[in-house]
Amino acid sequence: MDLHEELLEHAAKLDAADPLARMREEFDLPAGTVYLDGNSLGAPPRRVAGRMAQVVGQQWGGRLIRSWSEGWWTAPERVGERIAPLVGAAPGQVVVADSTSVNIFKALTAAVRTAPPGRREIVVDADTFPTDGYIAASVAELTGAVLRPVPVDALESALGDRTAVVLLNHVDYRTGRMHDMAGTTALVHAAGARVVWDLCHSVGVLPIELDALGVDAAVGCTYKFLNGGPGAPAFLYVPSRLQDSFDQPLSGWGGHREPFAMEPGYRPAPGIARARCGTPDILSLLALEAALEVWEGVDLAEVRAKGLSLTGFFAACVARLLPPGTVEVITPMDGPRGHQVSLRHDRAEAVMAELVGREVIGDFRTPDVLRFGFAPLYNSHADAARAALALADVLGAPPAGRA
Amino acid sequence: MDLHEELLEHAAKLDAADPLARMREEFDLPAGTVYLDGNSLGAPPRRVAGRMAQVVGQQWGGRLIRSWSEGWWTAPERVGERIAPLVGAAPGQVVVADSTSVNIFKALTAAVRTAPPGRREIVVDADTFPTDGYIAASVAELTGAVLRPVPVDALESALGDRTAVVLLNHVDYRTGRMHDMAGTTALVHAAGARVVWDLCHSVGVLPIELDALGVDAAVGCTYKFLNGGPGAPAFLYVPSRLQDSFDQPLSGWGGHREPFAMEPGYRPAPGIARARCGTPDILSLLALEAALEVWEGVDLAEVRAKGLSLTGFFAACVARLLPPGTVEVITPMDGPRGHQVSLRHDRAEAVMAELVGREVIGDFRTPDVLRFGFAPLYNSHADAARAALALADVLGAPPAGRA
Numbered sequence: 001m002d003l004h005e006e007l008l009e010h011a012a013k014l015d016a017a018d019p020l021a022r023m024r025e026e027f028d029l030p031a032g033t034v035y036l037d038g039n040s041l042g043a044p045p046r047r048v049a050g051r052m053a054q055v056v057g058q059q060w061g062g063r064l065i066r067s068w069s070e071g072w073w074t075a076p077e078r079v080g081e082r083i084a085p086l087v088g089a090a091p092g093q094v095v096v097a098d099s100t101s102v103n104i105f106k107a108l109t110a111a112v113r114t115a116p117p118g119r120r121e122i123v124v125d126a127d128t129f130p131t132d133g134y135i136a137a138s139v140a141e142l143t144g145a146v147l148r149p150v151p152v153d154a155l156e157s158a159l160g161d162r163t164a165v166v167l168l169n170h171v172d173y174r175t176g177r178m179h180d181m182a183g184t185t186a187l188v189h190a191a192g193a194r195v196v197w198d199l200c201h202s203v204g205v206l207p208i209e210l211d212a213l214g215v216d217a218a219v220g221c222t223y224k225f226l227n228g229g230p231g232a233p234a235f236l237y238v239p240s241r242l243q244d245s246f247d248q249p250l251s252g253w254g255g256h257r258e259p260f261a262m263e264p265g266y267r268p269a270p271g272i273a274r275a276r277c278g279t280p281d282i283l284s285l286l287a288l289e290a291a292l293e294v295w296e297g298v299d300l301a302e303v304r305a306k307g308l309s310l311t312g313f314f315a316a317c318v319a320r321l322l323p324p325g326t327v328e329v330i331t332p333m334d335g336p337r338g339h340q341v342s343l344r345h346d347r348a349e350a351v352m353a354e355l356v357g358r359e360v361i362g363d364f365r366t367p368d369v370l371r372f373g374f375a376p377l378y379n380s381h382a383d384a385a386r387a388a389l390a391l392a393d394v395l396g397a398p399p400a401g402r403a
Numbered sequence: 404m405d406l407h408e409e410l411l412e413h414a415a416k417l418d419a420a421d422p423l424a425r426m427r428e429e430f431d432l433p434a435g436t437v438y439l440d441g442n443s444l445g446a447p448p449r450r451v452a453g454r455m456a457q458v459v460g461q462q463w464g465g466r467l468i469r470s471w472s473e474g475w476w477t478a479p480e481r482v483g484e485r486i487a488p489l490v491g492a493a494p495g496q497v498v499v500a501d502s503t504s505v506n507i508f509k510a511l512t513a514a515v516r517t518a519p520p521g522r523r524e525i526v527v528d529a530d531t532f533p534t535d536g537y538i539a540a541s542v543a544e545l546t547g548a549v550l551r552p553v554p555v556d557a558l559e560s561a562l563g564d565r566t567a568v569v570l571l572n573h574v575d576y577r578t579g580r581m582h583d584m585a586g587t588t589a590l591v592h593a594a595g596a597r598v599v600w601d602l603c604h605s606v607g608v609l610p611i612e613l614d615a616l617g618v619d620a621a622v623g624c625t626y627k628f629l630n631g632g633p634g635a636p637a638f639l640y641v642p643s644r645l646q647d648s649f650d651q652p653l654s655g656w657g658g659h660r661e662p663f664a665m666e667p668g669y670r671p672a673p674g675i676a677r678a679r680c681g682t683p684d685i686l687s688l689l690a691l692e693a694a695l696e697v698w699e700g701v702d703l704a705e706v707r708a709k710g711l712s713l714t715g716f717f718a719a720c721v722a723r724l725l726p727p728g729t730v731e732v733i734t735p736m737d738g739p740r741g742h743q744v745s746l747r748h749d750r751a752e753a754v755m756a757e758l759v760g761r762e763v764i765g766d767f768r769t770p771d772v773l774r775f776g777f778a779p780l781y782n783s784h785a786d787a788a789r790a791a792l793a794l795a796d797v798l799g800a801p802p803a804g805r806a
Contacts, residue, residue: 060447064438098681137669253537278504284686
């Protein structure tokens with residue numbers, strides 16, 4: 001058996017034992033495409049198209065304005081409840097609204113404004129996804145705080161009695177490295193500060209326990225592993241214990257205690273609704289709601305196990321197919337990681353373009369990183385093998401001989 | 404001929420001469436429904452459902468991540484260009500993003516931060532749509548400015564060398580009164596301050612000349628007379644002359660000069676793109692794009708003339724059908740107004756519920772206002788007559804005798 005056949009056969013065996021294999025049928029993906037970019041844009045769940053037709057035709061077209069009182073106005077909290085179990089949150093603590101960037105702005109500003117006097121530092125991880133750092137800088141400027149970017153591994157020594165809040169990415173978007181949420185949250189709390197976690201690259205990938213760890217706020221997008229659609233609205237978690245003091249600055253009418261009373265003064269709503277701002281964006285929100293229904297009955301432990309298997313198998317295929325040194329694996333394959341494998345290669349941009357031309361779709365991140373994301377609900381080990389084979393072909397690896 | 408027949412016949416004559424009558428075919432409205440709430444939620448243009456199916460199935464499902472570089476990333480500016488001619492803006496000055504509330508936050512914060520020292524007052528009209536006032540209060544708190552609510556008629560005396568920015572609603576959401584954009588903008592400028600106009604209740608209703616009047620910023624929603632869908636993303640106008648200094652606080656990666664360079668520091672994009680924040684919400688944005696295509700070739704002067712005719716005819720029908728004093732017309736029928744007629748009645752909420760039960764759909768605003776909105780693209784004089792007849796019936800007007 002040659003190496004190609006061996007890898008594909010191994011993949012077939014792993015897929016045959018996959019308890020999540022049935023989930024692939026929930027998604028609409030072009031035949032023949034190996035889609036490994038669910039860490040950037042999740043694939044469309046089949047039920048979204050029908051839901052959109054129903055929302056536009058019947059809810060908007062048929063019920064018109066009445067739909068606002070027939071489920072639209074409360075959709076931000078209702079859809080939030082579908083995300084809550086995916087992040088370890090009891091009911092009443094997650095709302096879907098606005099973008100990740102806007103929600104970071106709300107969470108950080110609220111944290112700085114309620115911090116004790118003297119705590120004026122906003123700490124962010126130095127390798128953060130850029131928008132987190134950009135927003136943190138703006139919050140610092142507006143509130144008179146100081147922005148302090150720190151490598152995650154040096155976080156402990158940076159924390160102290162001047163720290164107001166720490167903003168961290170659970171999984172690094174470039175490398176796929178997963179940070180220790182339990183340990184880091186405890187460190188931040190020991191320093192008397194608050195922690196805001198960005199879950200963009202981890203929600204829908206692995207079990208998260210926000211309540212159990214006492215996390216102070218969390219944000220995340222819904223268009224990656226949650227498959228909510230391009231630019232789908234983001235979520236914001238604020239634990240019940242902090243909601244009454246959540247002093248967020250985007251005090252739009254959506255977060256008012258009685259929005260339709262049209263009062264001249266702002267009185268924040270009780271509960272998580274005070275994290276809302278403007279009128280909810282219903283088409284995107286209800287597309288997301290349909291996408292989240294796919295998660296009913298899905299065991300996150302199985303998702304996690306499959307993600308580790310997919311990423312591990314892909315890295316193993318790459319190692320067998322490519323001569324040593326052809327690419328550098330920058331994802332910690334022996335350590336905590338999300339569901340992506342990132343490879344460094346000098347011609348990464350051109351290599352990815354060639355792969356995409358062959359319908360093997362990952363992505364490129366400047367300056368030299370190839371990213372391959374694995375979504376356990378619709379990716380298979382066969383996808384991983386085919387992607388590795390295509391990569392070897394593009395990189396001109398010697399024809400595989402006998403294994 | 405009895406009065407009912409006379410009014411319906413008069414309506415039919417007016418409708419027969421309506422140059423916009425053909426536009427009704429662009430919309431999907433239930434047969435038998437008189438929909439007079441387009442000032443709250445516009446009716447669905449027929450083409451939206453098909454566009455959504457195409458976006459979900461082909462762009463998202465077929466092209467997947469590639470669609471971001473095939474028209475998604477630039478959609479906020481592209482869709483903005485469809486709004487620009489409706490507000491009198493040359494290209495490159497309107498972007499579609501976030502909600503009205505969020506865009507007010509951007510515009511006011513930018514205005515206060517770039518105001519000369521000493522100018523620390525944010526003036527808002529005292530009868531503003533609530534979210535405008537709520538957001539203005541938050542901006543004042545964050546920037547150390549002072550919020551000053553002022554009745555529009557007393558605006559001139561409130562302006563002075565402490566005024567940084569004035570936020571005004573073009574058309575009042577309750578009464579339908581239209582404020583004088585030209586005169587007021589000149590007043591504010593004469594005081595050395597900047598003006599931000601909220602166009603939520605006027606865009607798509609009447610010709611607006613932002614460039615010609617030298618307006619400093621404008622915001623508006625797209626789900627009322629622009630028919631973009633429930634909670635569709637809002638727009639923000641920043642004139643070219645002020646874009647370089649537009650220092651808005653929601654500095655997400657979407658407004659970065661090179662968003663995909665993933666730089667650690669924020670460098671705002673040139674042009675209107677710096678008014679963006681997070682990842683654009685594509686499903687809602689492209690539904691709006693389809694909705695805006697309906698405006699191609701529509702003459703806003705015709706829209707305005709028809710709106711005045713519809714509102715005037717409705718008020719005339721009400722006056723003929725109801726005994727004097729039954730309702731109080733609070734819309735200035737002899738003065739500048741938008742495309743709604745607001746009536747005060749002690750039992751307004753119950754009256755509107757009865758009308759809606761008869762498929763005559765307007766809305767109620769606390770505590771005692773019935774609102775009837777007229778969208779010239781799909782409403783007819785027959786709608787106006789039928790609504791007035793239904794209102795008279797609900798209010799128990801004496802059976803109409805001979806005219």
